[in-house]
Amino acid sequence: MKKQLLKNLCTVLIAWFMALLLLPQLAQAQEKEAYVVKSSDKKTLTFYYDDQKSSRTGSNVWGIEETKKEFSLTYPVWSGTWMAPEPIVTTAIFDASFKDFRPQNTDFWFIHFTNLEEIKGLENLNTSEVSSMYAMFRKCEKLTQLDLSGFNTEKVQNMQHMFADCSSLTSLDLSNFKTDNVKYIDYMFSNCNSLTTIYCNNTWTCSNSQDMFENCTNLQGAVKYDASKVDVSMANPETGYFTKKESTGVATATLNGDASIQAIYSIDGRRLNELQSGLNIVRMSNGTTQKILRK
Known part of the structure; x- marks a missing residue:
């Protein structure tokens, strides 16, 4: 009888000990994490924030913090680089789960995506904690329009090159962008030579805005584009290149x-x-x- 009790006690203790060892691993496996999946045909990039990363399939699955280097610059592992394009992806999607994630930096997220035609679910990208958007969409040569009216830019300090060389872009909705804390806005729209309309209801200020509107030859807001006026002084809807967007849109x-x-x-x-x-x-x-x- 005593031997049986001792045996049962040992079994319980072993099970309890094993549970203690496994619980942290189980908890870790169930934690949400932000990650990016490239589809099997390599044409779609999807951003998730959930506990399903291990079960996702595709040609690649990357953590949101994974990076690569080109010279001295660090890029997201899924993006192009300053010199090398990402030539295959045509669609990017922010899954509904991603709205619960708070990135602090979106530098280079879509740089040099030469075939990217559409970004879906941008309302699920919460930018309230983002401090830098450096070259975020630079050289997205096939994007024709972007609605970023849901972006919260109150903490952003750097918007340099954000849309530079987006040569097919015709319309941008930045109607709620604020630049109170932005320190660098140089070349933000540089060489967007198809851009006709930037919707924004606010007047921007920034101490560094060199060639912000360089070569935006088709742009017109309150006034027509003037190649001699390409800095932040024209970033307003009253006397500059912005167009006000009313509640009707x-x-x-x-x-x-x-x-x-x-x-x-x-x-x-x-x-x-x-x-x-x-x-x-x-x-x-x-x-x-x-x-x-x-x-």
Whole structure:
């Protein structure tokens, strides 16, 4: 009887000891983590924040903090680099789970994605803790529009080269961007030569803004682009290159009877040859913007 009790006690103690050893591993396995999955065909990049990393499949699965080097610069392992493109990815997706993650840095996240055409789920990218967005979308040559109106930029200090060389970009919605803490904004829109509209309701200030709007030759907000005025002094919707976005989501202005139409755009920023059925955004010769509904 005593031997049996002793045997049972030993069994319980061993089980208890094993549980103590395994619990930390189980807890660790169930912790949420941020990571990136490249699909098997290498065309889609998906960002997750959950406890399913070990079960995800694709050509690659990377932790959000994994990096690579090119010369002295450090890049996310999934991105292109200053010199080398990421030529295959066409779509990036921020999964709904990612909204619970708080990155502190988004430098180079999509740099040199030469075939990237669409980024889905940007509302799931919480930027409230981000301090730097350096070259985040630089040289995304096939992106035509970006709606970043949900970005919180209150803690951002660096936006240098953020959209530089996005040569197909026509429309940017930065309507809620604030730059109170930004120290560097140089070359932010440099060589965005297809860009026609930047929606932003705020006036930006920054001490370092060299060539911020360099070669944005098709850009027009309150005024037309002037190659001699390319710094942060033009980053406002009253006398600069920004266009105000009202609660309807459409820029509005008062039509001057003597003004003539200079350019016509669809509501998603595409330039049109003539007024189309529905709502049109029209640039007038007096520098104002008018919305015109054609039946």
